[in-house]
Amino acid sequence: xxxxxxxxxxxxxxxxxxxxxxxxxxxxxxxxxxxxxxxxxxxxxxxxxxxxxxxxx
Numbered sequence: 001x002x003x004x005x006x007x008x009x010x011x012x013x014x015x016x017x018x019x020x021x022x023x024x025x026x027x028x029x030x031x032x033x034x035x036x037x038x039x040x041x042x043x044x045x046x047x048x049x050x051x052x053x054x055x056x057x
Contacts, residue, residue: 010036 012020024035 020021024032029035
């Protein structure tokens with residue numbers, strides 16, 4: 001299925017690949033791409049929360 005979303009390729013070591021695959025199957029994502037996108041989204045949320053803690057209000 002074609003997509004208009006931006007695409008990029010990333011290489012990971014075998015251990016990280018296995019972790020991504022384990023996450024995919026545990027969470028029942030139909031594709032590796034969807035699982036990886038969710039992991040990136042979750043990671044970005046953590047980074048934003050950490051950043052907000054460092055910025056005084």
